[in-house]
Amino acid sequence: MALLSVIRRWHYRDHLSIREIVRRTGLSRNTIRKYLRSETIEPLFKVPERPSKLDPFADRLSAWLQREMARSRKQKRTVKQLHADLASLGYDGSYGRVAAFARAWRDEYRRQQQMSGRGTFVPLSFAPGEAFQFDWSEDWAILGGVRTKLQVAHFKLSHSRAFTVRAYLLQTHEMLFDAHNHAFRVLGGVPRRGIYDNMRTAVDKVGRGKERKVNTRFLTMVSHYLFEAEFCNPAAGWEKGQVEKNVQDARHRLWQPTPQAESLDALNLWLEQRCKALWQDIPHGIEPGSVADAWADEAECLMPVGRPFDGFVEYGKRVSPTCLVHLERNRYSVPASFANRPVSLRVYPDRFLVVAEGQVICEHQRIIDRSHDGPGHTVYDWRHYLAVVQRKPGALRNGAPFLELPEDFQRLQRHLLRNPGGDREMVEILALVLHHDEAAVLTAVAMALDAGVPTKTHILNLLHRLLDGKPLATPPVTAPQALRLVSEPMANVARYDALRREKRHAS
Numbered sequence: 001m002a003l004l005s006v007i008r009r010w011h012y013r014d015h016l017s018i019r020e021i022v023r024r025t026g027l028s029r030n031t032i033r034k035y036l037r038s039e040t041i042e043p044l045f046k047v048p049e050r051p052s053k054l055d056p057f058a059d060r061l062s063a064w065l066q067r068e069m070a071r072s073r074k075q076k077r078t079v080k081q082l083h084a085d086l087a088s089l090g091y092d093g094s095y096g097r098v099a100a101f102a103r104a105w106r107d108e109y110r111r112q113q114q115m116s117g118r119g120t121f122v123p124l125s126f127a128p129g130e131a132f133q134f135d136w137s138e139d140w141a142i143l144g145g146v147r148t149k150l151q152v153a154h155f156k157l158s159h160s161r162a163f164t165v166r167a168y169l170l171q172t173h174e175m176l177f178d179a180h181n182h183a184f185r186v187l188g189g190v191p192r193r194g195i196y197d198n199m200r201t202a203v204d205k206v207g208r209g210k211e212r213k214v215n216t217r218f219l220t221m222v223s224h225y226l227f228e229a230e231f232c233n234p235a236a237g238w239e240k241g242q243v244e245k246n247v248q249d250a251r252h253r254l255w256q257p258t259p260q261a262e263s264l265d266a267l268n269l270w271l272e273q274r275c276k277a278l279w280q281d282i283p284h285g286i287e288p289g290s291v292a293d294a295w296a297d298e299a300e301c302l303m304p305v306g307r308p309f310d311g312f313v314e315y316g317k318r319v320s321p322t323c324l325v326h327l328e329r330n331r332y333s334v335p336a337s338f339a340n341r342p343v344s345l346r347v348y349p350d351r352f353l354v355v356a357e358g359q360v361i362c363e364h365q366r367i368i369d370r371s372h373d374g375p376g377h378t379v380y381d382w383r384h385y386l387a388v389v390q391r392k393p394g395a396l397r398n399g400a401p402f403l404e405l406p407e408d409f410q411r412l413q414r415h416l417l418r419n420p421g422g423d424r425e426m427v428e429i430l431a432l433v434l435h436h437d438e439a440a441v442l443t444a445v446a447m448a449l450d451a452g453v454p455t456k457t458h459i460l461n462l463l464h465r466l467l468d469g470k471p472l473a474t475p476p477v478t479a480p481q482a483l484r485l486v487s488e489p490m491a492n493v494a495r496y497d498a499l500r501r502e503k504r505h506a507s
Contacts, residue, residue: 004035011036053093054101057086061098065105078252121238126158129301131193132183133158133243136171139251141267142260149370153179154250156243157187158195160294161284163246164275165254166268168349169368176201177221177311178349184225186272188295189302193228195240206234217313224309253278312346312353319343323384327352329376332364333401336387380404386431393424408446415454425456432463440466 007025010016016024018032025032054061061082068076083091083098091098137152151171156163164186168175184190198206205213212231222229232239254274261267279292287294317325323339324331327347334343334354338361346353347366354362362384367377380401389396396402397417405413412429416422432441444462448454465471 007032007035052097053091054097057089057091058101060089061086061101062105065102065109069109073248081256121241124158124241127301128159128298129189129191129303131158131195132156132187132191133195133240135197135240135243135247136199137247137251139167139255140258141167141255142258143264143267144262147258151175152250153183154243154246155179155183155187156246157191157295157298158242160287160298161242161282161291162187162279162295162298163243163250165250165271167264167271169264169370171201173201173215173217173313174311174347174349176218177309180221180225181308181311182268182272184305185308186275187302188299189304190225190227191302193230194222195230195232195243197232197237197240198234202229203231217311221309221311225305226303312348315345315347317343317345323388324378325354327366328368330367330369331376331378333380333384334362335384382430383433386427386434389427390431393427396423396427406442408442408449411449412445412454415449429456429459432459436463436467 003025007021010021010024011018018029018036021027021032022029064077064082064085068082079099079102080095082102083095086098133156135154137154139150139152141148141150148169150167150169153166153168153176154163155165164183166179166182168179196202198212202215202218203212204215207213210231210233214229218229237244254271259267259270261270276292279295280290282291283289284291284294287297315327317327319325319334319338319341321339323333323336325334325343325345327345332354338356341356343361344355346355349366351366352364353360354364362381364379364381367379369377378400382399382401382405385399385401389399389402396413402413409430413426416426429441429445440463441459444459444466445454447462448459451458
């Protein structure tokens with residue numbers, strides 16, 4: 001480069017002849033003329049083809065890249081994973097060479113598919129505490145040994161880039177509300193704005209421009225946490241590009257390899273701890289230090305979190321004559337006094353409440369089964385049917401709700417049903433749980449069975465002793481070995497002889 005500059009300066013500025021330049025440089029006349037005629041100011045050299053350690057694996061890597069392009073964006077392997085797979089086949093070259101090959105292959109693929117255009121965008125900047133971004137994604141985990149498809153809620157603070165994720169089985173309103181409760185708890189406060197796409201759990205109808213018909217329950221949550229909800233234009237994911245990027249990064253940081261946990265709660269606990277650990281490891285990029293350092297500064301600008309939002313979704317149902325309500329292909333029991341009556345179900349992510357006349361009458365753990373092949377599940381609470389079996393004690397013998405009684409109640413039932421009227425006596429004993437603590441009733445039943453006197457009277461006696469705090473057994477009396485009377489009676493039959501002489505007999 002420096003020699004070429006000297007040659008041009010000698011010829012055009014100092015007006016030296018080509019012969020003189022040849023003499024001074026030692027180059028040939030043809031080389032000097034080529035540089036001067038082509039007006040070249042930077043020498044171009046043809047790079048010779050050199051063998052690479054990747055050459056024997058180039059066809060295999062091209063096939064892998066072709067296969068990855070056919071996969072969904074969520075299931076694609078990274079170049080790091082492809083490099084590790086090549087290393088397992090014997091490739092001992094660098095990762096950079098594999099990455100360069102992949103970039104060149106993808107550029108050529110895009111040119112062939114006419115996918116080169118990528119658009120132009122403006123970088124965004126956010127003040128501390130100004131906004132957060134939200135998005136859903138789908139990922140997989142192994143829960144209790146079963147590979148399960150999950151709906152994952154992603155939150156990211158726009159300034160500090162602190163993020164948190166939480167997994168659910170469904171992508172519904174109650175899941176969305178619960179995700180906000182946990183996200184604001186983990187992030188330490190509520191920003192002034194939230195940026196969303198036009199998800200169905202928030203937007204009922206998309207109008208022109210920024211006009212949206214927002215779901216009423218979603219507006220209630222926004223009003224509760226006092227932040228402003230903004231919605232992107234349709235198919236404009238770059239308007240919330242930070243959380244879109246976070247979805248891609250989390251797929252490699254959290255979901256590959258596939259995580260395993262005993263339950264969904266255990267998985268969410270691990271995800272929360274893992275996200276906080278990643279804050280410490282990931283550099284912010286703009287602010288000095290890590291994401292955790294930027295979050296510590298931004299947390300002071302967030303509004304403190306108050307009472308969590310009661311994020312239930314309510315459905316109106318009618319109780320069947322068998323005291324059951326239906327929810328998501330499953331059936332759950334309610335107290336018999338509400339049979340054939342309307343009730344409301346307040347559904348949460350993991351449970352639901354049955355409400356009637358403004359009062360909560362029972363609660364059940366929610367069963368979410370993604371399979372639609374079977375008939376669904378039926379969940380009984382035998383306490384709900386006590387009012388029925390008090391009028392129909394014969395139903396106790398084969399009643400489905402009573403197949404899951406506690407073990408001591410089942411032992412007592414097997415004993416009592418051998419005798420006439422045992423079913424009614426068993427119902428009266430079960431009905432004690434309506435007025436007394438169930439644990440105390442079970443304790444009394446177990447003691448009666450152990451004593452060999454499993455009757456209603458004995459159980460009631462033991463139960464009242466338990467409730468009154470009286471001793472359940474009479475302490476033994478210790479008597480001396482030999483007893484002696486202080487005044488011993490004297491044998492005297494004179495009075496008997498006198499009665500005989502009177503000869504008074506009953507007629």
